[in-house]
Amino acid sequence: MTRDLHVAVLAGGLSHERDVSLRSGRRVADALRSSGCEVTVLDADAHLLPTLAAQRPDVVWPVLHGAIGEDGALRDVLELLGLTYVGARPGACRLAWDKPIAQSIVAAAGISVPPSIALPHATFRDLGAQPVLAAAADWAGFPLVVKPSRGGSALGVAVVGEPRDLARAVVDSFAYGDTALVQQHVPGVEVAVSVVEIDGEVQVLPAVEIVADGGSYDYAARYTAGTTEFFAPARLSVDDAERLAGTARGAHEALGLRHLSRIDFIVTDSGDPVFLEANAAPGMTETSLLPQAAEAAGLELDSVYRSIVESALRS
Structure with missing residues:
Protein backbone atom coordinates (compact mmCIF):
# COMPACT_ATOMS: atom_id res chain seq x y z
CA MET A 1 0.00 0.00 0.00
CA THR A 2 1.46 3.34 -0.96
CA ARG A 3 -1.27 5.85 -0.14
CA ASP A 4 -1.23 7.73 3.12
CA LEU A 5 -3.23 5.97 5.78
CA HIS A 6 -5.13 7.83 8.47
CA VAL A 7 -4.66 6.04 11.79
CA ALA A 8 -6.42 7.06 14.98
CA VAL A 9 -4.29 6.05 17.97
CA LEU A 10 -6.33 5.74 21.15
CA ALA A 11 -4.36 6.47 24.31
CA GLY A 12 -5.15 7.48 27.87
CA GLY A 36 4.16 8.00 6.29
CA CYS A 37 0.83 7.61 8.05
CA GLU A 38 -1.39 10.50 9.04
CA VAL A 39 -1.98 10.04 12.76
CA THR A 40 -4.53 11.46 15.17
CA VAL A 41 -4.09 10.71 18.88
CA LEU A 42 -7.40 10.54 20.76
CA ASP A 43 -8.24 9.97 24.40
CA ALA A 44 -10.92 7.51 25.44
CA ASP A 45 -13.52 9.95 26.72
CA ALA A 46 -16.98 11.28 25.91
CA HIS A 47 -15.67 12.98 22.76
CA LEU A 48 -14.14 9.84 21.27
CA LEU A 49 -17.08 8.29 19.44
CA PRO A 50 -18.36 11.50 17.80
CA THR A 51 -14.79 12.27 16.70
CA LEU A 52 -14.27 8.82 15.21
CA ALA A 53 -17.64 8.97 13.47
CA ALA A 54 -16.72 12.33 11.94
CA GLN A 55 -13.13 11.46 10.96
CA ARG A 56 -13.68 7.85 9.81
CA PRO A 57 -9.99 6.91 10.02
CA ASP A 58 -8.73 4.01 7.92
CA VAL A 59 -7.64 2.15 11.05
CA VAL A 60 -8.07 2.66 14.78
CA TRP A 61 -5.21 1.45 17.00
CA PRO A 62 -6.28 1.12 20.65
CA VAL A 63 -3.13 1.60 22.72
CA LEU A 64 -5.18 1.49 25.89
CA HIS A 65 -4.22 -0.53 28.93
CA GLY A 66 -6.43 -1.79 31.71
CA ALA A 67 -10.07 -2.73 31.28
CA ILE A 68 -10.98 -0.13 28.66
CA GLY A 69 -8.30 -1.35 26.27
CA GLU A 70 -8.27 -5.05 27.01
CA ASP A 71 -11.67 -6.34 28.13
CA GLY A 72 -13.22 -6.21 24.66
CA ALA A 73 -15.91 -3.60 25.37
CA LEU A 74 -14.31 -0.76 23.40
CA ARG A 75 -13.71 -3.07 20.46
CA ASP A 76 -17.37 -4.04 20.53
CA VAL A 77 -18.20 -0.36 20.11
CA LEU A 78 -15.67 0.06 17.30
CA GLU A 79 -17.37 -2.79 15.48
CA LEU A 80 -20.76 -1.13 16.02
CA LEU A 81 -19.32 1.92 14.24
CA GLY A 82 -17.99 -0.25 11.40
CA LEU A 83 -14.38 0.80 12.08
CA THR A 84 -11.32 -1.28 11.31
CA TYR A 85 -8.99 -1.62 14.27
CA VAL A 86 -5.68 -3.16 15.32
CA GLY A 87 -5.72 -6.05 17.73
CA ALA A 88 -7.83 -8.93 18.90
CA ARG A 89 -11.57 -9.19 18.41
CA PRO A 90 -13.77 -8.53 21.48
CA GLY A 91 -14.27 -12.17 22.44
CA ALA A 92 -10.55 -12.97 22.32
CA CYS A 93 -9.82 -9.88 24.40
CA ARG A 94 -12.20 -11.06 27.09
CA LEU A 95 -10.53 -14.46 27.21
CA ALA A 96 -7.01 -13.06 27.48
CA TRP A 97 -8.02 -10.32 29.94
CA ASP A 98 -9.23 -12.84 32.52
CA LYS A 99 -6.10 -14.64 33.72
CA PRO A 100 -7.78 -17.78 35.15
CA ILE A 101 -9.77 -18.23 31.93
CA ALA A 102 -6.70 -17.62 29.77
CA GLN A 103 -4.73 -20.18 31.77
CA SER A 104 -7.52 -22.74 31.36
CA ILE A 105 -7.59 -22.22 27.59
CA VAL A 106 -3.87 -22.52 27.05
CA ALA A 107 -3.68 -25.49 29.42
CA ALA A 108 -6.31 -27.22 27.28
CA ALA A 109 -3.99 -26.57 24.31
CA GLY A 110 -1.24 -28.53 26.06
CA ILE A 111 0.74 -25.58 27.45
CA SER A 112 2.02 -25.66 31.03
CA VAL A 113 0.54 -23.16 33.51
CA PRO A 114 1.24 -22.59 37.21
CA PRO A 115 -1.19 -24.34 39.56
CA SER A 116 -3.51 -21.58 40.76
CA ILE A 117 -6.84 -20.80 42.40
CA ALA A 118 -9.10 -17.79 41.88
CA LEU A 119 -10.58 -16.36 45.09
CA PRO A 120 -13.34 -13.75 44.75
CA HIS A 121 -13.75 -11.22 47.52
CA ALA A 122 -17.11 -12.80 48.34
CA THR A 123 -15.37 -16.07 49.23
CA PHE A 124 -13.51 -14.39 52.07
CA ARG A 125 -16.69 -12.69 53.24
CA ASP A 126 -18.75 -15.87 53.18
CA LEU A 127 -16.21 -18.38 54.48
CA GLY A 128 -13.96 -16.18 56.60
CA PRO A 148 -5.52 -9.57 40.47
CA SER A 149 -7.32 -11.94 38.12
CA ARG A 150 -7.54 -9.08 35.62
CA GLY A 151 -5.23 -6.18 34.88
CA GLY A 152 -1.72 -5.44 33.75
CA SER A 153 1.54 -3.60 34.46
CA ALA A 154 2.01 -5.83 37.54
CA LEU A 155 -0.35 -3.62 39.52
CA GLY A 156 -1.40 -5.45 42.68
CA VAL A 157 1.03 -8.33 42.09
CA ALA A 158 3.13 -9.65 44.98
CA VAL A 159 5.49 -12.53 45.56
CA VAL A 160 4.74 -13.63 49.12
CA GLY A 161 7.54 -15.31 51.02
CA GLU A 162 6.08 -15.46 54.52
CA PRO A 163 2.63 -16.39 55.88
CA ARG A 164 2.35 -13.10 57.73
CA ASP A 165 2.45 -11.18 54.43
CA LEU A 166 -0.30 -13.12 52.65
CA ALA A 167 -3.32 -11.21 53.96
CA ARG A 168 -1.82 -7.85 53.01
CA ALA A 169 -1.01 -9.11 49.50
CA VAL A 170 -4.60 -10.27 48.97
CA VAL A 171 -5.99 -6.95 50.24
CA ASP A 172 -3.64 -5.05 47.91
CA SER A 173 -4.79 -7.24 45.02
CA PHE A 174 -8.43 -6.39 45.74
CA ALA A 175 -7.62 -2.72 45.12
CA TYR A 176 -7.43 -3.65 41.41
CA GLY A 177 -10.29 -6.14 41.12
CA ASP A 178 -12.69 -8.29 43.08
CA THR A 179 -10.90 -11.60 42.49
CA ALA A 180 -7.40 -12.53 43.65
CA LEU A 181 -5.42 -15.19 41.81
CA VAL A 182 -3.18 -17.22 44.12
CA GLN A 183 -0.67 -19.39 42.32
CA GLN A 184 2.30 -21.53 43.15
CA HIS A 185 5.59 -19.75 42.53
CA VAL A 186 7.52 -21.17 39.58
CA PRO A 187 11.27 -20.56 39.76
CA GLY A 188 13.09 -19.86 36.54
CA VAL A 189 13.84 -17.18 33.97
CA GLU A 190 11.14 -14.56 33.37
CA VAL A 191 10.68 -13.85 29.66
CA ALA A 192 8.23 -12.10 27.37
CA VAL A 193 7.54 -13.20 23.81
CA SER A 194 5.93 -10.83 21.32
CA VAL A 195 3.91 -12.05 18.36
CA VAL A 196 3.21 -9.70 15.45
CA GLU A 197 1.80 -9.86 11.93
CA ILE A 198 4.30 -8.56 9.37
CA ASP A 199 3.47 -8.62 5.65
CA GLY A 200 0.47 -10.77 6.43
CA GLU A 201 2.51 -13.44 8.23
CA VAL A 202 2.50 -14.22 11.94
CA GLN A 203 6.02 -13.82 13.31
CA VAL A 204 7.33 -14.64 16.77
CA LEU A 205 9.95 -12.11 17.81
CA PRO A 206 12.98 -12.96 19.95
CA ALA A 207 12.16 -13.51 23.61
CA VAL A 208 13.18 -10.76 26.02
CA GLU A 209 14.63 -11.87 29.36
CA ILE A 210 13.76 -9.73 32.38
CA VAL A 211 16.06 -9.30 35.38
CA ALA A 212 14.63 -6.76 37.83
CA ASP A 213 17.14 -5.15 40.17
CA GLY A 214 14.88 -5.67 43.18
CA GLY A 215 13.98 -9.20 42.16
CA SER A 216 10.39 -8.31 41.29
CA TYR A 217 9.27 -7.00 37.90
CA ASP A 218 6.68 -4.66 39.42
CA TYR A 219 5.18 -1.42 38.09
CA ALA A 220 8.22 0.70 38.97
CA ALA A 221 10.61 -1.85 37.47
CA ARG A 222 8.60 -1.90 34.24
CA TYR A 223 8.43 1.82 33.60
CA THR A 224 11.45 3.36 35.34
CA ALA A 225 14.49 3.35 33.09
CA GLY A 226 17.54 1.68 34.63
CA THR A 227 15.73 -0.36 37.28
CA THR A 228 15.55 -3.54 35.22
CA GLU A 229 18.08 -5.30 33.04
CA PHE A 230 16.81 -6.77 29.78
CA PHE A 231 18.45 -9.32 27.52
CA ALA A 232 17.13 -9.35 23.98
CA PRO A 233 17.30 -12.02 22.82
CA ALA A 234 16.95 -13.96 26.07
CA ARG A 235 19.92 -16.01 27.26
CA LEU A 236 18.43 -19.37 26.31
CA SER A 237 19.81 -22.30 24.39
CA VAL A 238 18.78 -22.59 20.76
CA ASP A 239 16.52 -25.54 21.56
CA ASP A 240 14.88 -23.78 24.51
CA ALA A 241 14.37 -20.60 22.49
CA GLU A 242 12.71 -22.55 19.66
CA ARG A 243 10.48 -24.41 22.10
CA LEU A 244 9.49 -21.12 23.74
CA ALA A 245 8.69 -19.49 20.40
CA GLY A 246 6.47 -22.38 19.39
CA THR A 247 4.69 -22.29 22.73
CA ALA A 248 4.11 -18.54 22.47
CA ARG A 249 2.61 -18.94 19.02
CA GLY A 250 0.43 -21.73 20.34
CA ALA A 251 -0.88 -19.55 23.16
CA HIS A 252 -1.49 -16.64 20.77
CA GLU A 253 -3.53 -18.89 18.48
CA ALA A 254 -5.36 -20.75 21.27
CA LEU A 255 -6.64 -17.44 22.64
CA GLY A 256 -7.65 -16.20 19.19
CA LEU A 257 -5.39 -13.15 19.29
CA ARG A 258 -4.42 -11.27 16.13
CA HIS A 259 -2.08 -8.57 14.78
CA LEU A 260 0.03 -8.33 17.96
CA ASP A 269 15.71 -24.81 34.72
CA SER A 270 14.78 -27.78 32.52
CA GLY A 271 13.87 -25.40 29.68
CA ASP A 272 10.09 -25.83 29.91
CA PRO A 273 7.99 -22.70 29.23
CA VAL A 274 5.25 -22.05 31.80
CA PHE A 275 2.54 -19.63 30.65
CA LEU A 276 1.76 -16.72 32.97
CA GLU A 277 -0.54 -14.42 31.00
CA ALA A 278 -1.27 -12.92 27.60
CA ASN A 279 -1.51 -9.25 26.70
CA ALA A 280 -3.78 -8.23 23.84
CA ALA A 281 -2.66 -4.59 24.10
CA PRO A 282 1.02 -4.75 25.09
CA GLY A 283 2.93 -1.71 26.29
CA MET A 284 4.82 0.33 23.72
CA THR A 285 6.83 2.69 25.94
CA GLU A 286 10.59 3.20 25.76
CA THR A 287 11.06 0.40 28.34
CA SER A 288 8.37 -1.95 27.00
CA LEU A 289 9.13 -5.41 25.75
CA LEU A 290 7.59 -5.61 22.28
CA PRO A 291 9.67 -2.70 20.93
CA GLN A 292 12.81 -4.29 22.42
CA ALA A 293 11.96 -7.60 20.76
CA ALA A 294 11.46 -5.93 17.38
CA GLU A 295 14.82 -4.20 17.64
CA ALA A 296 16.48 -7.48 18.67
CA ALA A 297 15.09 -8.99 15.47
CA GLY A 298 16.73 -6.21 13.44
CA LEU A 299 13.39 -4.62 12.55
CA GLU A 300 12.57 -0.92 12.35
CA LEU A 301 9.65 0.00 14.58
CA ASP A 302 8.06 2.32 12.03
CA SER A 303 7.92 -0.43 9.41
CA VAL A 304 6.69 -3.01 11.96
CA TYR A 305 3.88 -0.75 13.17
CA ARG A 306 2.89 0.19 9.62
CA SER A 307 2.78 -3.49 8.73
CA ILE A 308 0.53 -4.17 11.74
CA VAL A 309 -1.83 -1.44 10.51
CA GLU A 310 -1.87 -2.94 7.04
CA SER A 311 -2.59 -6.37 8.55
CA ALA A 312 -5.64 -4.85 10.25
CA LEU A 313 -6.83 -3.54 6.88
CA ARG A 314 -6.54 -7.04 5.41
CA SER A 315 -8.42 -8.70 8.30
Whole structure:
Protein backbone atom coordinates (compact mmCIF):
# COMPACT_ATOMS: atom_id res chain seq x y z
CA MET A 1 0.00 0.00 0.00
CA THR A 2 1.46 3.34 -0.96
CA ARG A 3 -1.27 5.85 -0.14
CA ASP A 4 -1.23 7.73 3.12
CA LEU A 5 -3.23 5.97 5.78
CA HIS A 6 -5.13 7.83 8.47
CA VAL A 7 -4.66 6.04 11.79
CA ALA A 8 -6.42 7.06 14.98
CA VAL A 9 -4.29 6.05 17.97
CA LEU A 10 -6.33 5.74 21.15
CA ALA A 11 -4.36 6.47 24.31
CA GLY A 12 -5.15 7.48 27.87
CA GLY A 13 -8.45 6.42 29.38
CA LEU A 14 -9.22 6.39 33.09
CA SER A 15 -7.65 3.11 34.20
CA HIS A 16 -4.78 2.78 36.68
CA GLU A 17 -2.53 2.47 33.62
CA ARG A 18 -3.44 5.82 32.04
CA ASP A 19 0.10 7.22 32.17
CA VAL A 20 1.55 4.09 30.58
CA SER A 21 -1.07 4.24 27.84
CA LEU A 22 -0.27 7.88 27.06
CA ARG A 23 3.43 7.08 26.78
CA SER A 24 2.72 4.03 24.62
CA GLY A 25 0.38 6.03 22.40
CA ARG A 26 2.94 8.75 21.77
CA ARG A 27 5.57 6.20 20.77
CA VAL A 28 3.22 4.38 18.39
CA ALA A 29 2.04 7.67 16.87
CA ASP A 30 5.60 8.88 16.29
CA ALA A 31 6.59 5.61 14.60
CA LEU A 32 3.52 5.60 12.37
CA ARG A 33 4.16 9.20 11.31
CA SER A 34 7.71 8.21 10.42
CA SER A 35 6.26 5.48 8.20
CA GLY A 36 4.16 8.00 6.29
CA CYS A 37 0.83 7.61 8.05
CA GLU A 38 -1.39 10.50 9.04
CA VAL A 39 -1.98 10.04 12.76
CA THR A 40 -4.53 11.46 15.17
CA VAL A 41 -4.09 10.71 18.88
CA LEU A 42 -7.40 10.54 20.76
CA ASP A 43 -8.24 9.97 24.40
CA ALA A 44 -10.92 7.51 25.44
CA ASP A 45 -13.52 9.95 26.72
CA ALA A 46 -16.98 11.28 25.91
CA HIS A 47 -15.67 12.98 22.76
CA LEU A 48 -14.14 9.84 21.27
CA LEU A 49 -17.08 8.29 19.44
CA PRO A 50 -18.36 11.50 17.80
CA THR A 51 -14.79 12.27 16.70
CA LEU A 52 -14.27 8.82 15.21
CA ALA A 53 -17.64 8.97 13.47
CA ALA A 54 -16.72 12.33 11.94
CA GLN A 55 -13.13 11.46 10.96
CA ARG A 56 -13.68 7.85 9.81
CA PRO A 57 -9.99 6.91 10.02
CA ASP A 58 -8.73 4.01 7.92
CA VAL A 59 -7.64 2.15 11.05
CA VAL A 60 -8.07 2.66 14.78
CA TRP A 61 -5.21 1.45 17.00
CA PRO A 62 -6.28 1.12 20.65
CA VAL A 63 -3.13 1.60 22.72
CA LEU A 64 -5.18 1.49 25.89
CA HIS A 65 -4.22 -0.53 28.93
CA GLY A 66 -6.43 -1.79 31.71
CA ALA A 67 -10.07 -2.73 31.28
CA ILE A 68 -10.98 -0.13 28.66
CA GLY A 69 -8.30 -1.35 26.27
CA GLU A 70 -8.27 -5.05 27.01
CA ASP A 71 -11.67 -6.34 28.13
CA GLY A 72 -13.22 -6.21 24.66
CA ALA A 73 -15.91 -3.60 25.37
CA LEU A 74 -14.31 -0.76 23.40
CA ARG A 75 -13.71 -3.07 20.46
CA ASP A 76 -17.37 -4.04 20.53
CA VAL A 77 -18.20 -0.36 20.11
CA LEU A 78 -15.67 0.06 17.30
CA GLU A 79 -17.37 -2.79 15.48
CA LEU A 80 -20.76 -1.13 16.02
CA LEU A 81 -19.32 1.92 14.24
CA GLY A 82 -17.99 -0.25 11.40
CA LEU A 83 -14.38 0.80 12.08
CA THR A 84 -11.32 -1.28 11.31
CA TYR A 85 -8.99 -1.62 14.27
CA VAL A 86 -5.68 -3.16 15.32
CA GLY A 87 -5.72 -6.05 17.73
CA ALA A 88 -7.83 -8.93 18.90
CA ARG A 89 -11.57 -9.19 18.41
CA PRO A 90 -13.77 -8.53 21.48
CA GLY A 91 -14.27 -12.17 22.44
CA ALA A 92 -10.55 -12.97 22.32
CA CYS A 93 -9.82 -9.88 24.40
CA ARG A 94 -12.20 -11.06 27.09
CA LEU A 95 -10.53 -14.46 27.21
CA ALA A 96 -7.01 -13.06 27.48
CA TRP A 97 -8.02 -10.32 29.94
CA ASP A 98 -9.23 -12.84 32.52
CA LYS A 99 -6.10 -14.64 33.72
CA PRO A 100 -7.78 -17.78 35.15
CA ILE A 101 -9.77 -18.23 31.93
CA ALA A 102 -6.70 -17.62 29.77
CA GLN A 103 -4.73 -20.18 31.77
CA SER A 104 -7.52 -22.74 31.36
CA ILE A 105 -7.59 -22.22 27.59
CA VAL A 106 -3.87 -22.52 27.05
CA ALA A 107 -3.68 -25.49 29.42
CA ALA A 108 -6.31 -27.22 27.28
CA ALA A 109 -3.99 -26.57 24.31
CA GLY A 110 -1.24 -28.53 26.06
CA ILE A 111 0.74 -25.58 27.45
CA SER A 112 2.02 -25.66 31.03
CA VAL A 113 0.54 -23.16 33.51
CA PRO A 114 1.24 -22.59 37.21
CA PRO A 115 -1.19 -24.34 39.56
CA SER A 116 -3.51 -21.58 40.76
CA ILE A 117 -6.84 -20.80 42.40
CA ALA A 118 -9.10 -17.79 41.88
CA LEU A 119 -10.58 -16.36 45.09
CA PRO A 120 -13.34 -13.75 44.75
CA HIS A 121 -13.75 -11.22 47.52
CA ALA A 122 -17.11 -12.80 48.34
CA THR A 123 -15.37 -16.07 49.23
CA PHE A 124 -13.51 -14.39 52.07
CA ARG A 125 -16.69 -12.69 53.24
CA ASP A 126 -18.75 -15.87 53.18
CA LEU A 127 -16.21 -18.38 54.48
CA GLY A 128 -13.96 -16.18 56.60
CA ALA A 129 -10.64 -14.72 55.55
CA GLN A 130 -8.38 -16.65 57.89
CA PRO A 131 -9.57 -20.18 57.01
CA VAL A 132 -9.44 -19.42 53.28
CA LEU A 133 -5.95 -17.91 53.50
CA ALA A 134 -4.71 -20.81 55.61
CA ALA A 135 -6.03 -23.35 53.10
CA ALA A 136 -4.51 -21.45 50.19
CA ALA A 137 -1.14 -21.20 51.92
CA ASP A 138 -1.10 -24.90 52.82
CA TRP A 139 -1.90 -25.80 49.23
CA ALA A 140 0.49 -23.41 47.46
CA GLY A 141 3.38 -23.30 49.90
CA PHE A 142 5.80 -20.40 50.08
CA PRO A 143 6.82 -18.44 48.19
CA LEU A 144 3.57 -17.98 46.32
CA VAL A 145 2.24 -15.30 43.97
CA VAL A 146 -0.85 -13.16 44.48
CA LYS A 147 -2.22 -11.03 41.64
CA PRO A 148 -5.52 -9.57 40.47
CA SER A 149 -7.32 -11.94 38.12
CA ARG A 150 -7.54 -9.08 35.62
CA GLY A 151 -5.23 -6.18 34.88
CA GLY A 152 -1.72 -5.44 33.75
CA SER A 153 1.54 -3.60 34.46
CA ALA A 154 2.01 -5.83 37.54
CA LEU A 155 -0.35 -3.62 39.52
CA GLY A 156 -1.40 -5.45 42.68
CA VAL A 157 1.03 -8.33 42.09
CA ALA A 158 3.13 -9.65 44.98
CA VAL A 159 5.49 -12.53 45.56
CA VAL A 160 4.74 -13.63 49.12
CA GLY A 161 7.54 -15.31 51.02
CA GLU A 162 6.08 -15.46 54.52
CA PRO A 163 2.63 -16.39 55.88
CA ARG A 164 2.35 -13.10 57.73
CA ASP A 165 2.45 -11.18 54.43
CA LEU A 166 -0.30 -13.12 52.65
CA ALA A 167 -3.32 -11.21 53.96
CA ARG A 168 -1.82 -7.85 53.01
CA ALA A 169 -1.01 -9.11 49.50
CA VAL A 170 -4.60 -10.27 48.97
CA VAL A 171 -5.99 -6.95 50.24
CA ASP A 172 -3.64 -5.05 47.91
CA SER A 173 -4.79 -7.24 45.02
CA PHE A 174 -8.43 -6.39 45.74
CA ALA A 175 -7.62 -2.72 45.12
CA TYR A 176 -7.43 -3.65 41.41
CA GLY A 177 -10.29 -6.14 41.12
CA ASP A 178 -12.69 -8.29 43.08
CA THR A 179 -10.90 -11.60 42.49
CA ALA A 180 -7.40 -12.53 43.65
CA LEU A 181 -5.42 -15.19 41.81
CA VAL A 182 -3.18 -17.22 44.12
CA GLN A 183 -0.67 -19.39 42.32
CA GLN A 184 2.30 -21.53 43.15
CA HIS A 185 5.59 -19.75 42.53
CA VAL A 186 7.52 -21.17 39.58
CA PRO A 187 11.27 -20.56 39.76
CA GLY A 188 13.09 -19.86 36.54
CA VAL A 189 13.84 -17.18 33.97
CA GLU A 190 11.14 -14.56 33.37
CA VAL A 191 10.68 -13.85 29.66
CA ALA A 192 8.23 -12.10 27.37
CA VAL A 193 7.54 -13.20 23.81
CA SER A 194 5.93 -10.83 21.32
CA VAL A 195 3.91 -12.05 18.36
CA VAL A 196 3.21 -9.70 15.45
CA GLU A 197 1.80 -9.86 11.93
CA ILE A 198 4.30 -8.56 9.37
CA ASP A 199 3.47 -8.62 5.65
CA GLY A 200 0.47 -10.77 6.43
CA GLU A 201 2.51 -13.44 8.23
CA VAL A 202 2.50 -14.22 11.94
CA GLN A 203 6.02 -13.82 13.31
CA VAL A 204 7.33 -14.64 16.77
CA LEU A 205 9.95 -12.11 17.81
CA PRO A 206 12.98 -12.96 19.95
CA ALA A 207 12.16 -13.51 23.61
CA VAL A 208 13.18 -10.76 26.02
CA GLU A 209 14.63 -11.87 29.36
CA ILE A 210 13.76 -9.73 32.38
CA VAL A 211 16.06 -9.30 35.38
CA ALA A 212 14.63 -6.76 37.83
CA ASP A 213 17.14 -5.15 40.17
CA GLY A 214 14.88 -5.67 43.18
CA GLY A 215 13.98 -9.20 42.16
CA SER A 216 10.39 -8.31 41.29
CA TYR A 217 9.27 -7.00 37.90
CA ASP A 218 6.68 -4.66 39.42
CA TYR A 219 5.18 -1.42 38.09
CA ALA A 220 8.22 0.70 38.97
CA ALA A 221 10.61 -1.85 37.47
CA ARG A 222 8.60 -1.90 34.24
CA TYR A 223 8.43 1.82 33.60
CA THR A 224 11.45 3.36 35.34
CA ALA A 225 14.49 3.35 33.09
CA GLY A 226 17.54 1.68 34.63
CA THR A 227 15.73 -0.36 37.28
CA THR A 228 15.55 -3.54 35.22
CA GLU A 229 18.08 -5.30 33.04
CA PHE A 230 16.81 -6.77 29.78
CA PHE A 231 18.45 -9.32 27.52
CA ALA A 232 17.13 -9.35 23.98
CA PRO A 233 17.30 -12.02 22.82
CA ALA A 234 16.95 -13.96 26.07
CA ARG A 235 19.92 -16.01 27.26
CA LEU A 236 18.43 -19.37 26.31
CA SER A 237 19.81 -22.30 24.39
CA VAL A 238 18.78 -22.59 20.76
CA ASP A 239 16.52 -25.54 21.56
CA ASP A 240 14.88 -23.78 24.51
CA ALA A 241 14.37 -20.60 22.49
CA GLU A 242 12.71 -22.55 19.66
CA ARG A 243 10.48 -24.41 22.10
CA LEU A 244 9.49 -21.12 23.74
CA ALA A 245 8.69 -19.49 20.40
CA GLY A 246 6.47 -22.38 19.39
CA THR A 247 4.69 -22.29 22.73
CA ALA A 248 4.11 -18.54 22.47
CA ARG A 249 2.61 -18.94 19.02
CA GLY A 250 0.43 -21.73 20.34
CA ALA A 251 -0.88 -19.55 23.16
CA HIS A 252 -1.49 -16.64 20.77
CA GLU A 253 -3.53 -18.89 18.48
CA ALA A 254 -5.36 -20.75 21.27
CA LEU A 255 -6.64 -17.44 22.64
CA GLY A 256 -7.65 -16.20 19.19
CA LEU A 257 -5.39 -13.15 19.29
CA ARG A 258 -4.42 -11.27 16.13
CA HIS A 259 -2.08 -8.57 14.78
CA LEU A 260 0.03 -8.33 17.96
CA SER A 261 0.29 -9.78 21.43
CA ARG A 262 2.79 -10.32 24.18
CA ILE A 263 2.89 -13.64 26.02
CA ASP A 264 4.65 -13.85 29.39
CA PHE A 265 6.37 -17.01 30.59
CA ILE A 266 8.70 -18.50 33.15
CA VAL A 267 11.28 -20.81 31.59
CA THR A 268 12.22 -23.44 34.17
CA ASP A 269 15.71 -24.81 34.72
CA SER A 270 14.78 -27.78 32.52
CA GLY A 271 13.87 -25.40 29.68
CA ASP A 272 10.09 -25.83 29.91
CA PRO A 273 7.99 -22.70 29.23
CA VAL A 274 5.25 -22.05 31.80
CA PHE A 275 2.54 -19.63 30.65
CA LEU A 276 1.76 -16.72 32.97
CA GLU A 277 -0.54 -14.42 31.00
CA ALA A 278 -1.27 -12.92 27.60
CA ASN A 279 -1.51 -9.25 26.70
CA ALA A 280 -3.78 -8.23 23.84
CA ALA A 281 -2.66 -4.59 24.10
CA PRO A 282 1.02 -4.75 25.09
CA GLY A 283 2.93 -1.71 26.29
CA MET A 284 4.82 0.33 23.72
CA THR A 285 6.83 2.69 25.94
CA GLU A 286 10.59 3.20 25.76
CA THR A 287 11.06 0.40 28.34
CA SER A 288 8.37 -1.95 27.00
CA LEU A 289 9.13 -5.41 25.75
CA LEU A 290 7.59 -5.61 22.28
CA PRO A 291 9.67 -2.70 20.93
CA GLN A 292 12.81 -4.29 22.42
CA ALA A 293 11.96 -7.60 20.76
CA ALA A 294 11.46 -5.93 17.38
CA GLU A 295 14.82 -4.20 17.64
CA ALA A 296 16.48 -7.48 18.67
CA ALA A 297 15.09 -8.99 15.47
CA GLY A 298 16.73 -6.21 13.44
CA LEU A 299 13.39 -4.62 12.55
CA GLU A 300 12.57 -0.92 12.35
CA LEU A 301 9.65 0.00 14.58
CA ASP A 302 8.06 2.32 12.03
CA SER A 303 7.92 -0.43 9.41
CA VAL A 304 6.69 -3.01 11.96
CA TYR A 305 3.88 -0.75 13.17
CA ARG A 306 2.89 0.19 9.62
CA SER A 307 2.78 -3.49 8.73
CA ILE A 308 0.53 -4.17 11.74
CA VAL A 309 -1.83 -1.44 10.51
CA GLU A 310 -1.87 -2.94 7.04
CA SER A 311 -2.59 -6.37 8.55
CA ALA A 312 -5.64 -4.85 10.25
CA LEU A 313 -6.83 -3.54 6.88
CA ARG A 314 -6.54 -7.04 5.41
CA SER A 315 -8.42 -8.70 8.30
